[in-house]
Amino acid sequence: MVYKKRLDGRSIEELRPMDAKAGVIPNANGSASFKIGKTWAIAAVYGPREMYPKFLQNPKHGVLRCHYNMMPFSGSGERIRPGNNRRSQEIAMVMTKALEPVVDLSAFPNAVVDIFVELPQTDAGTRCAAISAASIALADAGIPMLDMVSSVAVGQVDGTVVADLMYDEEAYEGVVSDIPVAMTHNGKEITLLQMDGEISKADLLKALELAKGATEKVYQLQVKALKEKFTLE
Amino acid sequence: MSTIVKEKDIVIPGDVLAEGMDYLPGDNTYRRGEKIYAKVLGLVSLPGRVIKITPLSGPYVPKVGDKIIGRVTDIAFSGWRVDLETAYQAMLNVKDATSRYIKKEEDLSKIINIDEYIIAQIINVTSQNLIDLSLREPGLQKISGGRIIKINSQKVPRVIGKQGSMITLIKEKTGCEITVGQNGLVWLRGSSDGELLAEQAIKRIEQKSHQDGLTEKMQRYLEGHTQ
Amino acid sequence: MIHNKDTILDLAAQQKRIDGRALEEYRQPIKIETGISWTAEGSARVQIGDTVVMAGVKLSQDKPYNDTPDEGGIMVNAELLPLSSPEYESGPPGPKAIELARVVDRGIREAKAIDLKKLKKLCLTPEKAWFVIIDIITINDAGNLFDVAGLAALAALRSARFPTVNLETGAIDYKHKTSTPLPLLKEPLPVTVYVLNDALLVDPNADEESAYDARLTVASDADGTISALQKGGEFPLSIEQISAILDLALEKGSFLRKELNKAVP
Numbered sequence: 001m002v003y004k005k006r007l008d009g010r011s012i013e014e015l016r017p018m019d020a021k022a023g024v025i026p027n028a029n030g031s032a033s034f035k036i037g038k039t040w041a042i043a044a045v046y047g048p049r050e051m052y053p054k055f056l057q058n059p060k061h062g063v064l065r066c067h068y069n070m071m072p073f074s075g076s077g078e079r080i081r082p083g084n085n086r087r088s089q090e091i092a093m094v095m096t097k098a099l100e101p102v103v104d105l106s107a108f109p110n111a112v113v114d115i116f117v118e119l120p121q122t123d124a125g126t127r128c129a130a131i132s133a134a135s136i137a138l139a140d141a142g143i144p145m146l147d148m149v150s151s152v153a154v155g156q157v158d159g160t161v162v163a164d165l166m167y168d169e170e171a172y173e174g175v176v177s178d179i180p181v182a183m184t185h186n187g188k189e190i191t192l193l194q195m196d197g198e199i200s201k202a203d204l205l206k207a208l209e210l211a212k213g214a215t216e217k218v219y220q221l222q223v224k225a226l227k228e229k230f231t232l233e
Numbered sequence: 234m235s236t237i238v239k240e241k242d243i244v245i246p247g248d249v250l251a252e253g254m255d256y257l258p259g260d261n262t263y264r265r266g267e268k269i270y271a272k273v274l275g276l277v278s279l280p281g282r283v284i285k286i287t288p289l290s291g292p293y294v295p296k297v298g299d300k301i302i303g304r305v306t307d308i309a310f311s312g313w314r315v316d317l318e319t320a321y322q323a324m325l326n327v328k329d330a331t332s333r334y335i336k337k338e339e340d341l342s343k344i345i346n347i348d349e350y351i352i353a354q355i356i357n358v359t360s361q362n363l364i365d366l367s368l369r370e371p372g373l374q375k376i377s378g379g380r381i382i383k384i385n386s387q388k389v390p391r392v393i394g395k396q397g398s399m400i401t402l403i404k405e406k407t408g409c410e411i412t413v414g415q416n417g418l419v420w421l422r423g424s425s426d427g428e429l430l431a432e433q434a435i436k437r438i439e440q441k442s443h444q445d446g447l448t449e450k451m452q453r454y455l456e457g458h459t460q
Numbered sequence: 461m462i463h464n465k466d467t468i469l470d471l472a473a474q475q476k477r478i479d480g481r482a483l484e485e486y487r488q489p490i491k492i493e494t495g496i497s498w499t500a501e502g503s504a505r506v507q508i509g510d511t512v513v514m515a516g517v518k519l520s521q522d523k524p525y526n527d528t529p530d531e532g533g534i535m536v537n538a539e540l541l542p543l544s545s546p547e548y549e550s551g552p553p554g555p556k557a558i559e560l561a562r563v564v565d566r567g568i569r570e571a572k573a574i575d576l577k578k579l580k581k582l583c584l585t586p587e588k589a590w591f592v593i594i595d596i597i598t599i600n601d602a603g604n605l606f607d608v609a610g611l612a613a614l615a616a617l618r619s620a621r622f623p624t625v626n627l628e629t630g631a632i633d634y635k636h637k638t639s640t641p642l643p644l645l646k647e648p649l650p651v652t653v654y655v656l657n658d659a660l661l662v663d664p665n666a667d668e669e670s671a672y673d674a675r676l677t678v679a680s681d682a683d684g685t686i687s688a689l690q691k692g693g694e695f696p697l698s699i700e701q702i703s704a705i706l707d708l709a710l711e712k713g714s715f716l717r718k719e720l721n722k723a724v725p
Contacts, residue, residue: 025600026510027545030290038498042599044543048292048320059361062320067550072537072595073500073516077634079593082539083552102246104272107294109361111320116543118597120514121497139246139274142291142387146263146272147247185247186270226245226274230289230443380464380478425471429480 003158007168013210015164015217020225022140030141034133037166038123043133045141048111062105066095067116068130074119091127098131098182098192104144113143124167125153131182136222149191150218151182154207156199161206163214181211185219188212240279244271250284259285276443293319293386293416295364299355302414308341315366317416323364330368350376352412379422382432384439386417391442392435399448406455407431430458468671472656483661484708492723494619502620506612510602515612516595517620521588532579532589536565544598560605563690564613567648567679571687575643585630603669606677610650611716617642618724648679648687649716651709662712678709
């Protein structure tokens, strides 16, 4: 059995329907909402502001600090107990690493730029949606950036390389691999790369090639969201 | 060998602004190889051969000479600690607060107390963005009454307008005294209706800052509300 | 950051507000959306002015408490997210979040808004009962969280549907909802009246909220029955003031209820 027809009828390189908006949280310095399928990330940027605790300050440049949280009712099963867990801490760390290469905080020594991402509902691909939302929110906040970062998962479901896996595909019987990828727009440089599952080298390279086109689609939507905010006003 | 964008285009970080060596990267842009890229979200500005971006949002970067509005948050031996609603603390030293001689044992809170606002000038910014303030210029003072509103500091030039045209218009139509701090805090004082109209007008400019003919639009808006 | 406290108090003495509203006027827009989260059994996003709150309802099955063997239960939790205001920090709920959760909880619990006995009867696993957990999440705090959170909680409860249960294994299938709504007996809505310089006002913005002398949250039902009270602030209230506050709170309660009925019939 080879996975030929996707569970929701999409073609292999097709992403789920997406929607993005910039400037959704008036209190924040920058913010964004990013939906892909039934996964929804809301990001808010606060700062540059004073960094607490003080021992985390860096006198040479500002520090980027990401926070990732699934709302208690956002999982597909039972309620999730609120608060930090190992998963959310790891995702916050890889998010920071995915965005740091494009963010230039050299003008803000000792300060911090906080990015908070909250998910009201999820269906796989949450860290990718979080990064895509965060990148819009950072640009909306006027933070100096060399480039945008766009993120989407690719992977392999029972022998077929596909883009943007949903939960039912991650849980598909057979060999599955889920590869969250984040890329810069201009250089197509990879700033996030993780994988769960099994894949051959050839399929992995094929998946990364597919990620170029997939992240480009995310990028086009990020541009649209930012330009819409500042033209509609 | 050319520009890809034109004057007043909205660009986002990473957008290519020009190719070739005919143009020079100005504020908020950078060059990599043959290309010049945008480094912030903003509007393209092409004065001659330099490409610049005027940001549409973003943090206040303190500069010597800027007139700012801040709130006193603490009192130390040497003066007052002032919050400018930025990432950095500012200090107003006793010697820069007044030309009067202040005795060592004098209670500084009698001069300016915690939670009071001041209009001050930045006289020094260190490499680490620590800020020194002064009140020793005309127009710099402790303020009372009226209201403080906050706008994005990048919108301050639009609220002031060319040669102060916009702010003069708002002052005339609302009868308010208005001081715009470069850090984005604005102080208004007038009748309660006048203050409210001035606040709404300034928020409107903040939102529509990149539109053409804004002064004329605001003139009509203010006249529509003062008839 | 507190701005304009003195000006707000001076204006209140003249029965005026800093943003030009009448004292008893709620901000616009008032938006109530439900079904914003497919993973919740019920969910809502409520916006009043710039204040935005989400609420989600999750249902689970558990053993009843020892002292109420024939009843299910409810729990309300509130999170003041650092995403929603520069004033909030990460970490476990502080006193402000706990007060918000408790006020909403009391409004629902003491009004007997949910038929707890029915939560037991509707559960087909003999030793268990249904438990309702309401999570209130702030998205943008621009003042008056009590009223916005109460409205969001009620909208989420109204929209909630039980998940399907596998009758053989007793396992809950959260991905497929039934058409059965929660057994709601009453629908209390909180309205908070703020006292500023002897003026009574509702729906404060963030600056007004930092300037008040006293506040009283009044949860009331459709027929005007009062189901919970919470006084806050440093100033005492006279009985005459409380009487006037109750009149205003009941009037505004029915105003908010109309908005809810329009959005979630």
